Structures are given as C-alpha cells and as structure tokens.
Amino acid sequence: MNVKTVLVLLILALATIFALVCVLLTRGRAPRTCQHQPPEQEDTDDGQSLVFADLTPEEMVQVVRYLQGNLGVQLVDASRAKPSDNCIASIDVQVPAKAEVLRFLDAGGARPPREALAVLYFGNQPEPNVTEYVVGPLPTPVYHRDVTVQKYGGKVPYYRRPVTGKEYMDINTLIQQELRKAPRFLAACCESDGTDLAILTTAPRGFKSGDRATWFVLFNNVAGTGYYLSPVGLEVLVEHGDLHVSRWQLHQVFYNGWYFASMGDLEDAFVANLLEVVRIQKPQAEAVLGSMRPRHPPGSPGPLQYEPQGPRYSIRDNRVTFQGWSITFGMNPNSGPRLFDIRYRGERIVYELSLQEALALYGSNCPGGMSTRYLDGSFGIGRFAYELVRGVDCPYTATYMDRHYLAESETPKTNQNSLCIFEHDAALPLRRHFSDSQSLYYGGLRKNMLVIRAISTLINYDYIWDFMFHGSGAVEVRVHATGYISSSFLHGRGTDYGNRVGPHTLGTMHLHHIHYKVDLDVDGQLNSLETQDMGYELVKDPWSKQNTIERLYLRRERLERENDAAFMLNTPMPRYLSFASPKPNKWGHPRSYRIQIASFAGEHLPTSSAMERSISWGRYQLAVTRRKEEEPTSTSIYNQNDPWTPTVAFANFIDNETITNEDLVAWISVGFLHVPHAEDIPNTVTAGNGVGFFLRPYNYFNEDPSVDSPDSIYFSSEQDAGVCRANPLACLPPTAACAPHLPPFRYGGFLNL
Numbered sequence: 178m179n180v181k182t183v184l185v186l187l188i189l190a191l192a193t194i195f196a197l198v199c200v201l202l203t204r205g206r207a208p209r210t211c212q213h214q215p216p217e218q219e220d221t222d223d224g225q226s227l228v229f230a231d232l233t234p235e236e237m238v239q240v241v242r243y244l245q246g247n248l249g250v251q252l253v254d255a256s257r258a259k260p261s262d263n264c265i266a267s268i269d270v271q272v273p274a275k276a277e278v279l280r281f282l283d284a285g286g287a288r289p290p291r292e293a294l295a296v297l298y299f300g301n302q303p304e305p306n307v308t309e310y311v312v313g314p315l316p317t318p319v320y321h322r323d324v325t326v327q328k329y330g331g332k333v334p335y336y337r338r339p340v341t342g343k344e345y346m347d348i349n350t351l352i353q354q355e356l357r358k359a360p361r362f363l364a365a366c367c368e369s370d371g372t373d374l375a376i377l378t379t380a381p382r383g384f385k386s387g388d389r390a391t392w393f394v395l396f397n398n399v400a401g402t403g404y405y406l407s408p409v410g411l412e413v414l415v416e417h418g419d420l421h422v423s424r425w426q427l428h429q430v431f432y433n434g435w436y437f438a439s440m441g442d443l444e445d446a447f448v449a450n451l452l453e454v455v456r457i458q459k460p461q462a463e464a465v466l467g468s469m470r471p472r473h474p475p476g477s478p479g480p481l482q483y484e485p486q487g488p489r490y491s492i493r494d495n496r497v498t499f500q501g502w503s504i505t506f507g508m509n510p511n512s513g514p515r516l517f518d519i520r521y522r523g524e525r526i527v528y529e530l531s532l533q534e535a536l537a538l539y540g541s542n543c544p545g546g547m548s549t550r551y552l553d554g555s556f557g558i559g560r561f562a563y564e565l566v567r568g569v570d571c572p573y574t575a576t577y578m579d580r581h582y583l584a585e586s587e588t589p590k591t592n593q594n595s596l597c598i599f600e601h602d603a604a605l606p607l608r609r610h611f612s613d614s615q616s617l618y619y620g621g622l623r624k625n626m627l628v629i630r631a632i633s634t635l636i637n638y639d640y641i642w643d644f645m646f647h648g649s650g651a652v653e654v655r656v657h658a659t660g661y662i663s664s665s666f667l668h669g670r671g672t673d674y675g676n677r678v679g680p681h682t683l684g685t686m687h688l689h690h691i692h693y694k695v696d697l698d699v700d701g702q703l704n705s706l707e708t709q710d711m712g713y714e715l716v717k718d719p720w721s722k723q724n725t726i727e728r729l730y731l732r733r734e735r736l737e738r739e740n741d742a743a744f745m746l747n748t749p750m751p752r753y754l755s756f757a758s759p760k761p762n763k764w765g766h767p768r769s770y771r772i773q774i775a776s777f778a779g780e781h782l783p784t785s786s787a788m789e790r791s792i793s794w795g796r797y798q799l800a801v802t803r804r805k806e807e808e809p810t811s812t813s814i815y816n817q818n819d820p821w822t823p824t825v826a827f828a829n830f831i832d833n834e835t836i837t838n839e840d841l842v843a844w845i846s847v848g849f850l851h852v853p854h855a856e857d858i859p860n861t862v863t864a865g866n867g868v869g870f871f872l873r874p875y876n877y878f879n880e881d882p883s884v885d886s887p888d889s890i891y892f893s894s895e896q897d898a899g900v901c902r903a904n905p906l907a908c909l910p911p912t913a914a915c916a917p918h919l920p921p922f923r924y925g926g927f928l929n930l
Contacts, residue, residue, distance in 0.1 A: 212913035213487025215498075226496035226505040228278055229517040232270045232293060234581050234589035236315045240268050240293045241587050243318040244310070250301070255585040258301070261420040264294040266338070267584040269510055272517075274806050275840075279702075282518065290314040295321075298338050300420055302544075305335035307815065316627055329813075331826050336387050336418060337815035339555045340378070341585050347422045348415055349376055352393060355413065356426045359444035362452075366432075367397065367409045368459045374411075375404040377636070377663075379549045379922040382790065386822040389418030390428060394665075397457065399465045403661040405637040406467040406682050406858065408458055410666035412545045413440075413922040416813060423459050431544050434668045458679060466679045467661060467859040471592050482572045482602060483917035490627055492576060497598055499627040501887070502646045506629055508596065509584040513558035513812050514631050514642050521650050522882065526770060527872065529696040530654070532558065533844075534641060534812045536792055538782065539687040540674045543665040546685045550788065553635045555817035558583050562631045564594045564926030570641075572630055574917060575599035580631075593925055596631045607648060607883060617894035622648070622886055641863065648883040655869030656691050659861050662853040663687070685854025688779040691868070692794045692811055695843040696804060699877065700758035700768045702840045706736045706801050707769065708751035716782055740833040742801035745847060746781050750774075750798060753876050759838060766876035772843055773871040774798060779850030791820035793828035795846055802830050804840040811844055826884060842905075845870055 232240075245252055250263050258264035258798065272278075273289035281287030292313035299306050305781040310321045325333055332668045355370030356363060360760070363369050375398035382391045392414050393465040397407040414429040432436040433455060437443040447454040458467065459542035490499035497504050503520040515531035539546050562583050567573050577594035584590075602625050610619030627646040632639055645653040665671065667683040678684040697704065713727045734751075736742045757768035762768050782788070794800075794811040817927040827844070834925070847868040874882075883889075890906060892898045901908040 182263040193628075196278050196693070198337050209915050211483070211485050211487070211917050213484075213811070215487070215919075216489050216491045220492065222496055222503075224494065225282055227494055228281060228289060228291075228520065229267055229272060229505050230270065230495045231342060231507045231581065232268065232315075233295075233581075234591070236291075236293065237268050237583040237589040239316055240312050240318060241265060241583070241697045242293060243312060243321070244297070247321065247588075248297075250299070252297075252587075253559060254587045255298070255343070257343060258341070259347075259420075259422060260344065261300045263297065263299050263301045265583075266285075266298050266307075266586060267475065267582075268293050268295045269581065269582075270632065271313070275804070276477070276624055277697075291316075293318075294324075297892070298335070302333065305334075305340050306419065307333040307335060307384075307441070315845070316745035320785065320792070328807075333722070333815055333824060334387075334819070335817040336389055339817065340391075343585075344417065345378065345618065347389075348393070348417055348425070349427055351415055351417075351422075354374060357446070358440040362444050362447040365456060366411070366449065366454050367457055369397075369409075373398055374409065374509050377405070377545075379545045380555075380817055381548075382553055382818055384787070384821075386819050387418070389818065390414055390416045392431075392545040392548060394543070394854060397460055399460050399462050401462055401470070401798065404635065405661040405861070406664055406679060407460060407465065408664055408666040408682065410455060410668065410681070412543060414544070424821060429692060429867065432667065433833045434542075440577055455681060466682065469859050470613040481917070482599075483574050485913040485915055485917075488576065489596065490576075492578075492598060495775045497601065497627070500648060501882070502627060504629065504644075504646065506596070506598075506741050508559040508562065508582075508631065509655060510560040511575050512554045512810065513633060514596075514629070514644065516629070516644060519646075519652065521646075521713045524700065525651065525698050526650075527695060528698050529694060530644070531753065532642060532696050533692040533694050533810055534689040534792075534794065535635070535692075536795060536848075537663075537687055538690070539663065539685050540669055541665040541683070541685045542674055549634070549663075549687075550782075550792070552792070552817040553633075553640075553819075554812060555814040556635055557584060558633045558640070559625060560592075561635055562595045563592055564924060565630075565632060566924060566926075567594075567920075567922060571597035571598050571630055572648075573919060574599075586825070586854075591719050596629070598627070598629050601626050601628045601645070602667055606883070618891065619893075620889070620891040622883055622889050624654070625646075625888065632661065637663050638861075641867075648886050648888075650874040650878065652872040653869065654871075655867055656847070657863040657867040658689055658851070659847075659866070661859070662851075662857050662861060664853075675852060678853060678855055684918045686850070686852045688848060688850055690778060690792075690795050690846055690848035693845045693847075693870075694811065695772075695845060695872065697770055697841065697843060697872070699756045699770045700760050703757040703838045704758060704841050705767075705828050705837045705839075706742050706841065707755050707757045707767065708734045708736060709753035709755075710751045735837065736801075737833045738833045739800075739836055741796050742799075742836055743831050744799045745796060746778055746798050748798075753875070754799070756841060756843070762876050763860045764876070769875040770877060771871075771873045771875040772799065772845070773873055774847060775870060776845065776847035776868045778848035778868075788824045790828060791816040791823035793826055794844060795824075795902045796828070797844065798846050800827075800844045801832060801836060801841055802844065803834050805840045819825075 253262040255264040269293040277289040295310045308323045312318045312321045323722040330848040351479045375396045377394045378390045382389050396404040398404045412431040416428050417425045432806045501522045505517040513532040519527035539549040541547045575597040578596040579593045580595045606625045607622045609625035612618045629644045631642050641657040643655045665683045671683040672893045718724045755771045757767035757769040813826040815824040892904045896903045898904045
C-alpha cells in the first residue's frame with residue numbers, strides 16, 4: 178500500500194469521525210428557533226382606517242369629563258346609580274356618515290370630525306327618559322347635540338332602558354329577603370337557606386309597554402361549574418318598574434307546576450302538607466351535572482399550527498392586510514364585531530359588515546322558560562367578549578388584540594386579548610387537479626384564509642364570531658354556538674318542550690337567530706340585485722327531431738323593488754343571488770358578488786305576536802334595501818324591554834323602493850333550532866352548530882384570482898417533484914425545520930368581572 182492510498186484512507190476516516198461527532202453533538206439538541214420575516218408591505222393606509230376606529234380609553238375619559246361638566250345635571254356613576262338617578266349608560270364611537278367617509282377615503286376630502294355617541298339614563302327628571310348625545314370633536318370635546326328624536330322619531334321612554342348591574346343587585350337583595358319567608362320549604366326542597374342559590378334573569382319583562390316585571394329562575398350554585406343545569410323548581414316574578422327600589426315587590430311564585438302569591442303562601446302550603454316537594458340533594462363539585470373539570474390526566478400535545486417564517490399578515494392600528502385583503506375591524510359594545518372598508522386587490526367590496534342581533538327564544542312549561550326571548554344586543558355582545566384562551570379559542574400563535582369599552586361605569590374597561598387574528602390552514606385544497614390523460618401533471622393550492630374572531634359569553638351561551646377571507650376573493654361569515662344550555666325544572670309534560678338531560682333537568686328547546694348587515698359596494702356604490710336559477714325545458718333533440726330531451730336552462734332576473742327582494746324565512750329563494758355592478762368583466766357579464774347562505778333556522782315568531790315587530794328582521798332570510806343613514810341598524814338595545822312598541826322595527830325598512838343602480842344593503846338572518854339532548858351535557862359542541870353565509874365573486878374577476886397565489890403548486894411527470902426549484906413543498910424540510918417561538922401562557926380574563 179503506497180503513501181497516497183494511506184493518506185486517502187486517513188482523510189476518509191477523519192471525515193467519518195467528524196460526521197459522527199457532529200451527529201452525536203446535535204442529537205437531542207432542540208431545533209433552531211424559527212426566524213420571522215416581515216410580510217410583504219401591502220399597507221398604504223396612512224392612518225385612514227382610523228376614521229372607523231373604536232374609542233380609546235383616553236377618549237372615553239374625555240367624553241365623561243365633558244358630560245359631567247356641560248349637561249347641567251348631577252351624574253351618578255352607573256355602577257351605583259339608583260333608577261331615580263341620572264347616569265352615563267355607555268359611550269361608543271359615532272361612525273361618520275358614509276358620504277363623508279368616502280369623500281375622505283376616495284376623493285381626498287377632509288377627515289370627518291371624530292365623535293362619540295353617549296347614552297344617558299335620566300331618572301332624576303320630571304319625565305324620566307333615555308337620551309343619546311353625539312359629543313365632539315375628539316379628543317377634546319366642545320359640543321354635544323341630542324340625536325334621540327332624529328334617530329328614533331321621538332323620545333325614548335325610561336322603562337325601555339336595559340337593566341343595569343346595580344338594578345340586578347337590588348333585585349337579588351329583594352329576592353333574598355323574600356326567600357327568608359320560607360325557611361322550612363327551602364331546607365326541605367333544596368337543603369338551602371336561599372343564600373347559595375343562583376338567580377337567572379329572563380326577558381322581556383311583562384306583556385305590554387311600560388311593564389318591568391321579570392321572572393327569575395333559581396338554581397343550585399356549585400363553585401366551578403355552570404349552575405344553568407341545576408334548577409330547583411322555584412321561580413319568582415319581581416315587579417321592579419318603580420323609580421324607588423323600596424317599592425319593588427315580589428308578585429308571584431312558581432314551584433313545580435304550582436303558582437303562589439308570595440313566598441309566605443308557599444311556606445304555608447308546605448307546612449300544611451299541601452305541596453308536593455321534590456327533595457334535591459345539594460350537588461357536590463366532583464359529581465355535579467355539567468362539570469367541565471377534566472376526568473383524565475393530560476395526554477400528549479395535539480397538532481400545533483405555526484408560521485415557520487412568522488405571520489404573513491400585517492396589523493396596523495385597526496387594520497389588517499393579508500395577500501391582497503385589507504380589512505378594518507372594531508367592536509360595538511352592544512352589537513359586537515363590526516368590519517369596515519373591506520378591500521381585495523385594492524378594490525372595496527364591502528363598506529360595512531356588522532353583527533346586528535342575536536335572538537334566543539325558548540319554550541318550556543315553566544314561566545321563566547316559556548317567556549324568554551333574549552335579545553343579546555341589549556345585554557352587550559361586544560362588552561361580554563372576554564379574553565380568549567390561547568391554544569383553545571384561537572391558535573396558540575395567533576395575534577391577540579385588546580378591546581376597550583365604557584358601559585355602566587364612568588371608567589373605561591379593557592377586555593384584553595379579546596379579539597384574535599390568524600392565518601388558518603383548512604387542511605383542504607382550495608382547488609386541485611390530478612391529470613391522468615393526455616399530459617400528466619398535478620396542480621393545486623391549499624385552502625389558507627385569514628380569520629378574525631371574537632367570542633361572546635352571554636349568560637350561559639358562548640357565541641364564536643368568525644370572519645374569514647379566502648384567496649379566491651370570497652368572504653365567509655360564520656357563527657358557532659357553544660356553552661351551557663339553559664334549562665327548566667322537569668315537571669308534568671315537560672318533555673313536550675325538550676329532553677330530559679338530568680335527574681330533574683329539562684333541556685328546553687330554543688331558537689338561535691342571528692342578524693347581519695352587509696353593505697356591499699361591488700365595483701362602486703351603485704348596484705342592482707340579480708338572480709339566477711335553474712329550470713327544465715322539454716325540447717325535441719335537434720339532431721334527429723324524433724326524441725325529446727329535458728334540457729336544463731338558466732333563468733335570469735333583475736329584481737326591481739325592495740318587496741321583491743325580501744325573502745321570507747324558510748321559503749324558496751333563488752339559488753344564485755348577486756349584487757351586480759353596471760360594469761362588465763372581460764367576458765361581458767356584470768361584475769358581481771354572490772350571497773350564499775348556509776342556515777337551518779327554526780320558525781319565526783308568528784306575526785300575530787304582540788312583540789313580533791321588535792324582531793321583524795327575523796321574518797326574512799334575506800332582505801335587500803336601499804341604504805339610508807337613518808336606517809343604520811336593524812334593531813335597538815331598547816327593543817328588549819319594550820318589544821311591544823319597538824324603538825326600531827326592521828319591517829319599516831321595506832317600503833318597496835326601487836333597488837336598481839342604488840346603494841344597497843343586504844340584511845341576512847341565519848340560525849338553527851336547538852332541541853337539547855344528553856350530548857349537550859356538559860356543553861353544547863360546535864360540531865353541527867355553525868351557520869353563516871358567503872360573499873363570493875361571481876364574474877367579478879376574469880378568472881379565479883387565486884391563480885396569482887405564491888402558494889400554488891404545479892409539477893408534471895417530466896419533473897422531479899422532490900426538487901425545491903420545481904416544487905415549493907420540497908423546500909419545507911429545510912425552511913420549516915425549526916421550533917416556533919411560543920409565548921408563555923398567561924390569562925387575565927377574570928380580572929374585569
């Protein structure tokens with residue numbers, strides 16, 4: 178063996194030893210941390226989106242100070258105000274008129290003055306009322322104007338005001354006083370003295386305008402679990418309409434199918450052995466119905482979604498941009514999420530997309546359940562959108578945003594991390610094809626979308642509000658219901674109104690109906706409503722004239738008036754319904770966006786009902802009207818406590834005006850009937866309980882815009898699909914072989930309660 182051969186073998190041996198040492202040194206070492214790269218700059222906003230921005234805490238404070246010093250009346254903090262006091266109920270941004278905003282955004286006009294909308298309860302006046310003021314300009318207000326009559330056509334009676342937390346506290350005190358009049362009954366039925374029972378409100382509060390009498394349902398309350406599944410069979414009717422709390426009264430008592438004039442009468446009936454009492458043992462925390470405590474120790478972590486090179490979206494102030502999309506976002510403390518100025522590839526598609534109302538209407542053979550029609554906007558859909566739990570409510574690495582509000586207090590509050598934004602991989606192709614004839618190739622694009630999400634907890638239910646933006650130019654809006662069902666005490670023919678889900682618990686049937694406002698501006702403000710659907714025509718075959726064929730054809734129609742465009746709930750509607758621009762695409766068709774609804778709503782309240790007009794938006798699965806500044810919302814927070822003379826009646830919006838080449842609004846209702854069942858314990862699951870709608874481009878483009886996506890995949894049989902330059906998926910091992918930077922888990926959602 179010569180020296181040259183020895184040297185070669187020695188070098189190979191050293192190289193092998195070096196490689197083995199590298200493997201040993203790196204074995205067990207954590208992978209490198211992902212290096213974030215900033216997304217492509219798409220934002221040329223220059224702060225224009227702030228014209229829609231929610232108020233800052235500092236602005237809220239300035240409005241409070243201005244009102245305290247310029248109304249000429251004493252204002253009591255709403256958190257401790259009596260009905261006979263004056264107080265600030267809420268403060269929110271006053272979004273400028275659309276014409277002003279568009280002059281600013283599109284025509285170089287002046288920025289509209291920034292203003293706030295303040296709602297005040299005036300209980301200390303000869304004629305108590307609710308008054309709304311526009312206050313401005315911010316940040317240093319110098320004027321206010323009363324807009325109540327302008328908005329509602331008259332003053333808002335005081336009895337229409339939503340119930341405050343202080344009012345509920347005073348009602349609870351009254352109920353506790355009354356419960357002490359039946360100690361032996363409570364000990365027998367519930368092993369309680371009443372102080373440990375939870376009290377749940379119902380609504381509306383009576384049968385005619387001016388009533389303020391509410392049924393309250395009592396439940397066993399066990400710390401750490403939802404009490405909503407543990408009714409004790411006792412319900413009380415409280416009259417609380419008087420300005421003086423000392424004059425409030427308990428008017429009626431219900432127990433296990435029987436009605437009594439007072440708790441004293443109930444106690445007398447029990448002592449006289451005239452009452453059938455169902456003895457309920459106090460539940461223990463570890464065995465209570467509906468406990469959400471884990472039953473098994475944690476397992477291995479599930480799949481984790483992360484971005485190897487950081488988020489591909491960008492957030493600036495109240496605006497997010499992502500792969501051609503631009504969306505301005507915010508939160509109304511009453512009605513919840515609201516989006517403005519939604520653009521794709523620089524063109525505005527939607528001026529406003531906002532949640533309007535969430536209705537939950539119940540059935541039961543108990544008074545509380547049978548009379549409940551919750552209009553959640555009056556409770557505060559946005560106000561009760563609490564902090565999201567990282568890794569469950571949204572992906573762990575999502576971006577979390579704080580939301581601020583001022584309600585029932587003179588001090589702003591913050592729901593930190595209560596809105597999340599993230600890119601979502603649906604694990605489904607947006608489009609794909611495998612070609613197995615002529616030429617052999619594969620082409621596809623994964624379905625990634627931007628998601629804006631908030632979750633509202635409205636007493637027992639949790640609503641997940643999603644707004645999704647697809648690479649195809651489609652907008653998807655979806656709501657899922659979860660949380661606890663509401664329940665009644667099971668007695669008599671209770672199962673005519675639901676299913677038994679516990680020893681004494683009736684899961685009461687109910688409707689969830691949700692309403693949205695969609696102000697589409699498709700290639701400009703002036704749009705028309707066009708429909709398309711299918712039909713069959715019987716024709717002779719043209720090649721022989723001897724046979725007939727049922728030929729499918731397309732029926733096209735342009736709807737001319739609002740009455741034609743009001744589609745009643747659960748009735749046939751054209752399968753294709755689009756907002757059409759007068760301008761054509763390359764192929765000569767009107768540039769359009771299609772509304773596609775996915776819903777299985779229950780039946781609307783009969784129009785013969787005295788309160789139906791307050792929820793008359795629910796008559797329609799879709800109604801298209803001309804846009805008017807004086808019709809900004811389909812409902813009002815005052816409709817809950819006076820549904821018999823609604824402050825806003827949506828049915829009045831539909832007055833058969835022409836809708837051809839006009840600025841139009843689509844009002845969309847979605848929902849479902851829920852008959853609770855055993856699997857709703859402990860919680861209703863989101864699977865199967867989601868409804869919503871799409872806004873889809875329909876001849877708006879000349880082709881699917883997702884063809885321009887940098888995520889597109891294509892390779893042929895003649896290429897090596899494992900080579901990075903031929904197939905981006907082959908690049909993943911080196912580019913995605915990193916560990917995501919996971920922020921530490923923290924949660925402060927209980928701090929503001």
